[in-house]
Amino acid sequence: MSLLQDTRLHAKPPATAAQRPALAWAEFDNPAAWAVAVILLIMPLIANGFFLIEIFGTTLILGIIALSLMFLAGYGGMVSLMQLTIAGFAGYMVAVFGVSGSANISLSWPWWLATPMALALATAFGTFGGALAVRTEGIYTIMITLAIGAAFYYFTNQNWAIFNGHTGINTIATPHFWGVDWRSDIPFYYVILGTAALCYFAVLYISRAPFGLALQGVRDNPRRMAALGFNVNAHRVAAYAFASFVAALGGVLQVWNYHQISPGSIAVERCIDILIIAMVGGITRPIGAFIGAFIFVILRTFALDFLVHVGLDGNRFRLLIGIGFLVIVFWSSDGVVGLWERWRRSLAGADSRSRGGGHG
């Protein structure tokens, strides 16, 4: 079942990682990475409230959710369309267990109890979905996870007892302790940034840890890994569990960001958006998820003005996204990261040729 090999969708093969052990951490030698890190850290000095949360905060949150998909697809070879559903489930659980405007539904637990509960339940939900999805392979995973996502969307729409139907749950309380309102712009930005950094480095670490290497082995050749004594399905389910936790973190941040959650925020289109983000950014590197999220958020925020400015109908934002996605899928299966790497390689190639270097 080399479905993914055909599309060259998987991340750096483990062989390369073995040759250059410091590959994943190589970004630390890269001045550009340091510059980005510093800019992100001092962002509150540069950007005002709107840009800070609406652009960078949202980018990082969507990036976290897309990162969970990138982890599954890039290292595990499983394209899961239910990552946003898991995030939404975590968001709903925060609303149900925590404090919100719907007093008849919310249990009004304090945030430090409600949030771990939401994370645990969402992880369990995602792991269960993963355990279902790993019963089939490759292309079927998309179908099953899409079916799970869509079913959950319709369920939240129908169910009034827990999910409050299509109105959703509003005015959800956010943490407030040590005299700090953690939802006010600057603290919240650092909460998001911290979580995003944690998830990013956790994914980088796992990709090089024995578990991550085994997972990549399972992706490349499940049969051989099984013959070597690895439990293929257990690795896959464990990957789902980890990715679900990451997605759940994103979901909790998202519900704190908007103060509300409704079926609209977990609709099938939103689930597909996450896939688009991961694909556009590039599914082979963890950083791709955040790059994709940044492009997506910029487009979503400014496409309307831009389209109106050039004399087109501003409502055609999704058309733009869809066509952009098609273009990426058609010409670069590696997304923007892939384009960037290809460009650098061609530069390096031109460089070595002009110097007369024969190898490369």
Place this chain on the structure above:
Amino acid sequence: MSRFIERHPAWALIILIAVAVLLWLIFAVWPPGLEEAIGRKKVFLNAVFNGITLGGLYFLVASGFTLIFGLMRNVNLAHGSLYLFGGYVGYAISSWTGSWILSFIIAFIAVALVGIILQLVVFRRMEGQDLRQTMVTLGLSIVFADLMLWAFGGDFYQIQTPSWLIGPIELPFVTAVKSSGEAVYLQYPLVRLVIFAASVVIGIVMWLALNRTRVGMMVRAGVDDRDILAATGIYIQIVFVVIFALGAGLAGIAGVVGGTFQSLSPGEDTRFLLASLVVVIVGGMGSIPGAALGALIIGLAEQLGSVYIPTYAIVVTFLIMVLVLALRPQGLLARR
């Protein structure tokens, strides 16, 4: 059939008992205790008939999906968009000419043409790259959804039922017995029955075409082993185009059907994509009889669920999918 009973006697018994109970519930006059427990028989019969006719509609959508998947390994996630496009075309034709039958023909042709174009321009270039094809269909579904929203707006449309099909018909199923001893029979909309009969006919024709004709033989051979079929000298691209056109056209017809007894609006594409996904997961991917069985099960589960446990109806559908995946991951009627 007999082999199935030999191999799984317990399952065969359970299925037999379930079918017997269902038949008894449909045909018998309900004793008063049962009516008190689960409500009136009329409600139940209506739900069963709605479920079966909805299953017919699901079958029309899912059979095209499963046909395309079975032969080309192409999970066409734009199938829901083809359904909705067919519905809109049918609506435009029927409100322009007033002919219901014509709207079916035009919708079939229009959507089949879209399918042919997709196969020739898009999917042929990425043959064998399943995942990439799926991504492309996903992108296409976004583009199509937005284009249709642009063209038709967010309104609800309903295709006019022709006058000769309007109105209920009395069916020979007793729903209740009056105190005078007179039996009350079930009244059911004729149009739904006609559409269901049509989908059964389409299903049988498709089965015959697949199992009794030369083209069907090619298709079946292609499902089993595409490369060997190509190696025997059959120009497989033609077969692909024909099947894609047929599968897309069926989605178009289903769109007209759905527009007649439900309504058309943005979002219906996702609903029917989900329905066809669940139907083929339950029934078995690439199998026409599987699509029929899956459509029947899902249609019944959805309608009975929405009558008896309204806020958890979708969970029933989902649980069926989970159960099938847990017990028989390849689907109920798949061969592998």
